Every structure is written in structure tokens, then in C-alpha cells.
Amino acid sequence: MPLNLPHLKALCTIVDQGLHLSQAADALHRSQPALTRQIQQLEAELGVTLFERSRNRLLGLTPQGVLVERLARRIVHDSGDLTRLAEDLRDETQGELVVATTHTQARYTLPQAIRRFMAQHPGVALGLRQGTPAQCCEMVARGEADIAICAEGGREDVVQVPCFRMQRIVVTPPRHPLLKVATPTLADVAAYPLITYAEGFSGRTAMDEAFRSAGLAPRVILSAIDADVSKTYVEMGLGIAILASVTFDTKRDRGLRCVGAQHLFPSSVLNVVLRPHSYVRGFARAFIRAFAPGLGDVEIDQALAGAPPARAVLPEL
Amino acid sequence: MPLNLPHLKALCTIVDQGLHLSQAADALHRSQPALTRQIQQLEAELGVTLFERSRNRLLGLTPQGVLVERLARRIVHDSGDLTRLAEDLRDETQGELVVATTHTQARYTLPQAIRRFMAQHPGVALGLRQGTPAQCCEMVARGEADIAICAEGGREDVVQVPCFRMQRIVVTPPRHPLLKVATPTLADVAAYPLITYAEGFSGRTAMDEAFRSAGLAPRVILSAIDADVSKTYVEMGLGIAILASVTFDTKRDRGLRCVGAQHLFPSSVLNVVLRPHSYVRGFARAFIRAFAPGLGDVEIDQALAGAPPARAVLPEL
DNA sequence: ACGATTTACGACAATCGTAACGATC
DNA sequence: GATCGTTACGATTGTCGTAAATCGT
Numbered sequence A, B: 001m002p003l004n005l006p007h008l009k010a011l012c013t014i015v016d017q018g019l020h021l022s023q024a025a026d027a028l029h030r031s032q033p034a035l036t037r038q039i040q041q042l043e044a045e046l047g048v049t050l051f052e053r054s055r056n057r058l059l060g061l062t063p064q065g066v067l068v069e070r071l072a073r074r075i076v077h078d079s080g081d082l083t084r085l086a087e088d089l090r091d092e093t094q095g096e097l098v099v100a101t102t103h104t105q106a107r108y109t110l111p112q113a114i115r116r117f118m119a120q121h122p123g124v125a126l127g128l129r130q131g132t133p134a135q136c137c138e139m140v141a142r143g144e145a146d147i148a149i150c151a152e153g154g155r156e157d158v159v160q161v162p163c164f165r166m167q168r169i170v171v172t173p174p175r176h177p178l179l180k181v182a183t184p185t186l187a188d189v190a191a192y193p194l195i196t197y198a199e200g201f202s203g204r205t206a207m208d209e210a211f212r213s214a215g216l217a218p219r220v221i222l223s224a225i226d227a228d229v230s231k232t233y234v235e236m237g238l239g240i241a242i243l244a245s246v247t248f249d250t251k252r253d254r255g256l257r258c259v260g261a262q263h264l265f266p267s268s269v270l271n272v273v274l275r276p277h278s279y280v281r282g283f284a285r286a287f288i289r290a291f292a293p294g295l296g297d298v299e300i301d302q303a304l305a306g307a308p309p310a311r312a313v314l315p316e317l
Numbered sequence C: 001a002c003g004a005t006t007t008a009c010g011a012c013a014a015t016c017g018t019a020a021c022g023a024t025c
Numbered sequence D: 001g002a003t004c005g006t007t008a009c010g011a012t013t014g015t016c017g018t019a020a021a022t023c024g025t
Helices: A005-016 A021-028 A032-046 A063-090 A103-120 A133-142 A186-190 A204-213 A227-235 A282-291 A297-304 B005-016 B021-028 B032-046 B063-090 B103-120 B133-142 B186-190 B204-213 B227-235 B282-291 B297-304
Strands: A051-053 A058-061 A095-101 A124-130 A147-151 A159-166 A168-172 A194-197 A220-224 A240-244 A257-260 A268-274 B051-053 B058-061 B095-101 B124-130 B147-151 B159-166 B168-172 B194-197 B220-224 B240-244 B257-260 B268-274
Touching (some): A005 A032, A021 A032, A058 A063, A063 A095, A095 A103, A103 A147, A103 A227, A103 A282, A133 A268, A147 A282, A168 A227, A186 A204, A194 A204, A194 A227, A220 A227, A227 A240, B005 B063, B058 B063, B063 B095, B095 B133, B103 B124, B103 B227, B103 B240, B133 B268, B186 B204, B194 B227, B220 B227, B282 B297
Parallel strands (some): A095 A124, A194 A220, A194 A240, B095 B124, B194 B220, B194 B240
Antiparallel strands (some): A051 A058, B168 B240
């Protein structure tokens, strides 16, 4: 009748794997029967039925199981933090850091920070995971990534620390009519076929809202995760793109032109995303600092403790 | 190479027991050698030396040990919450509830709430622990009490939910000169020998401050934890008492008189004290509600989540 | 019939407690 | 010399993995 960490980890993994006992067993490098027993023991020990079963299939968590799982998850995460903390105390310079982010950040804003970080922390294995902002936040929430860097997050179960403000630009082919207007209006932009970020990406919602409230319904012919993809199609003359300003490099993008659009759309906020109350290793803090020098230990600790995300003025990216 | 809950519990208990391995072993109902190994295994597993030792004496935690202990404590507490949650899910009406509070509350403000609670929750074993506000908060922080009810708390590691406002009164013997004054001033009160709460009790600090800022240095001849004790000495004619208004009952205290003092001292705030992020059982919430009907589940959950203790107007007690 | 979970059993590993040891005050 | 923490050893308990059984689709 023990209640130990493996039992709780089993519970969490089974839920994570979509209630597939066998998959969970693989993920934990254990046999299926072992997992079955873990759960049985857990249910016996707690005296609570955790899973809805249909004789030999797990259908879902019971309402009670949901409550138990939430607490179990906290414990498992904390125990992970404990081993990470210990690693950190043993050797601050060695370890693994998984950063989840979007294509735009990975491609345009992170490289310099990563170069600096890797130079100063040669012993740290850096892992980059790409995904939508929602996926990035989820990776952090599930502990699959240590930190995420993305805009437009908005989950309840993660901590978001604002670090930069991002402006929009309009990218066009050379000699595009829009380039002749000094400061284009929303209507000017909406006149052309648009290529921009997919739903859920850096300020796409804010962009849609800006057009909507101006009574405009622009024709979005292509939405992509990837700014490079968007630019390619602009080069092909299929339309004009609304992108984050960081994605445009005058030297590199010779075949394109760029018009500022900060007056058309609200700037979006780029966040560092962390798991609440998690232990953030020394070199993870160093990474954040390398990316956003304004975020020191005090800011991070305040955010982790649940303080409101207060920073009056954010630097432009 | 296991890292299990007993190991972490051992660490916490050893620290709680003042670094006495033997005492900790007793508290855990284990043998001393078992504990020695738990710690050795923990240190080996984490690769971190947790204790400063002088060959065969535990002197203290290493700086790293402090960090590890903090996290371990959270995990241990959460695992306690887990079993409590399970108990709750199994049978919402059975269990144990330990309430830490001061004499004044236990004697004067809680009885009615406790009567109601026990009538509605006959299966719950109610435990009352008395102590100073600081001790009460510490009991909650250490998990020895489920909730505390006290004023003048002020620890960082507990959640305080304001629920009532308490006024002061001056208690005198019959035919005391002070009774002839309509509304006595601080100077009037300070003219007589004072009997009041000990340091650290419901608004004693605020009281001292009120006198001090009025340039008065009253003669406190006796300070007690216990309002009944104070009243006894007032009856004996040794002085007048400044107490919480709830401690005076016209019917019961025939041998005493009472003058309002709300205009002399700031009212003090009575708090419900909880451990942050803890699981609060259904009947614990019921107890809080029985005592302070204004504190429902939403208020409690907000406070647990770390929201600011906002409640504009507190009812008088 | 196949895929999935649950039960049965033998082997291994971990933990505990008692007893003996070493060191300190 | 008494107390406290550490080491050594035998016994108990628990957990794992393989193999067989059961159930549903």
C-alpha cells in the first residue's frame, strides 16, 4: 500500500498518452502489466476509482480522477525540478535546455542570442522545438520544454513574461503600387491579396480585428507558419505579406520591398513562457538574459511567484 | 538509485526536528539507521551534499541543501494533500480538521461556529490547537494544522484571507473614574495601570503604536495571552484592560464595565490562514464558511492562487 | 481473430530492523 | 560513559517482467 512517485508518474503519462496503457508503458520503459498494477495500487491506496473503464479499455478519467491527476502532475513536475536542481547544483555548466518557439523567432530573433549562449555555455545541449504558440505553451506546461518564446500565448497554466514588442510590416514585390503611397491605410493594404501568418500566430488575431473594425474584409489567399514561405510567394507576385518586422532584412531580401505598418496594427507582445513555480536552472536564466537582457533573476522570480506581468515599457525588437 | 517520497519526507522531518536524526526517526516511526540510509541515498542520487556534518553530528543544511529542502517540502506537502484529497473523494463527511487559533478566538468567537459545524459534520474530528498568531501560522506552514484563525499574522509563506474587523474596548471595574468620561482619550486611558495582550497578539503592536505616536507611555503592568486572565486581574482592581470587544459579555461579566475604544486604536483584522496552493477539503471550507459566511469557495480559491487579499469592507465581529 | 487490458507466477531489488561499531562531549 | 550517527547483516516486503487468461470490437 505505498504511494510513490512512479505511481503518480504512471498516472500522468497514461493521461498524456491519451489513455493508452501500452504507449505509456513504452514511454516509461516499463511493461504494460507493471503499469496496470501501478494504477491498481494507486486506486487501492487512495480508495478512489480514477479511470472509467469498459472492461478492458480505458475510456477516461473519472471526475475524481481529474482532481487527483492535477495534484499528481504538480508533484511529478516538482520531482523533475528536484533532479534538475540537483544537476544544477552539481554542475552549473552541464545539462540540457529545451526551448520551444515559433518559426519566426527561431529563424530571425533567436540566432544571435543562441550564438552568445552557446559560446558561454559549451556544456549545455540546446534543443529547439518548433510549433504554434499554443503548442509551445503546452510543451512548457507538460514539462517537455523548459521555456518557450512566443507571442499570443494565453493559457492559464503557464507564466508569461513580456519581453519585447513587435511591429508589423507590409512586404511587397519591387515596384508595387503600394510603395508609392507614403503611409498606406488599412484600405490600401486590403486592396491586394494577402499572405500572412496562420491563425494563432503572432498577432494574427489582432490583425484580423484591425481589418474587421475598419469594416474591411481583406482577401487572405495564403496563411503560413513560416515567414520565409510567405516571402517566397510574395516574390512570385501572388500578393503582399503582413509579417513581423524582424523577418525583413534589406540585405538579404533584395527581391522584396518593405513598408512599415506599425500605424495600422497594434504591436504584439513577445513573451518568455515558463511553467509556474518551476525551478529554472541557472543556464536557463542565462539563456533568457541573452535573449532579453531586461529579464534578470528578480523579474523571473516575481513572474514565477505569480506577480502581475508588469513592465511599463517594452523594448522594440 | 531511487528517489521516492519517503526520502524527501525524511529530509523534511530531520530539518523540522532540529537536525536530530533520532528524533526524526521516532517521529516517522522508523529506526535511526533507516533514516541515515535515506539521507545517504538521497545525497547519492542527487549527487549533492545536503548536510554539514562533523563526523557524527548533523550541524546544518548546506546552502544547496536549503534549496533542495525547499522543493522537497513542497513535494511532501503536496503528497499529503493528495491523500487528503483522496479521503475527501472517498467520503466527504469523515476526516480530521485541525484548527490553530489564539485563546481569544477559541474562547469567544469560534464556539458558535464550531457548534454549527459539528452539528452538520458529525463525522469530522475537530482538533483545536492554541498558540500565538505566529505559532498558529507556523503550524499551518508546516502542515500541522489545516487552517489557522488569528490576527496579526504576517509570514511570507502562508496565505491570509481577511474575514473580520475587530474593535478594542476598555474594561474597568465598576465605579471606575474612567466611566464618568463620555469618550475617553488616549491620555485618559494611559493614566491607569494597563493589562492587555502580550506582544504579538491581536493588535498589540497597533496599540503600542497608538500610544507612542500620541507621546504617551502607559504603564503596562501585566500582559497575558488570555482575556479571561486579564479580566480576572481587572476585577481584582489591579488596573484596566484593553481587549478585543468580543471578549466582553454584559451578562457574564457582571463584575466589570466596558467602554468602547474604537476611536482610540485602529481596528485589527482577523484572518483565515491557509497554506499556499494547498488542497482544502470540503469540510474545511464548510468550517470557514460557518465562521465567516462571506468566505465562499471562490474567495478561498482566489486567495490560494495568490490573488491579492482584496475585500473592500470587512464585517465587524 | 486481433488488440488491448488484466491476472498469475517466479526472480530480483530495495527497504527495514537488530546488532555492532566509532566518534564526540 | 552516555549519546548520537554510521556500518553490517538477515528477513521481509514490494516491484518487475514473462507468460497465460479475459474481454471487446
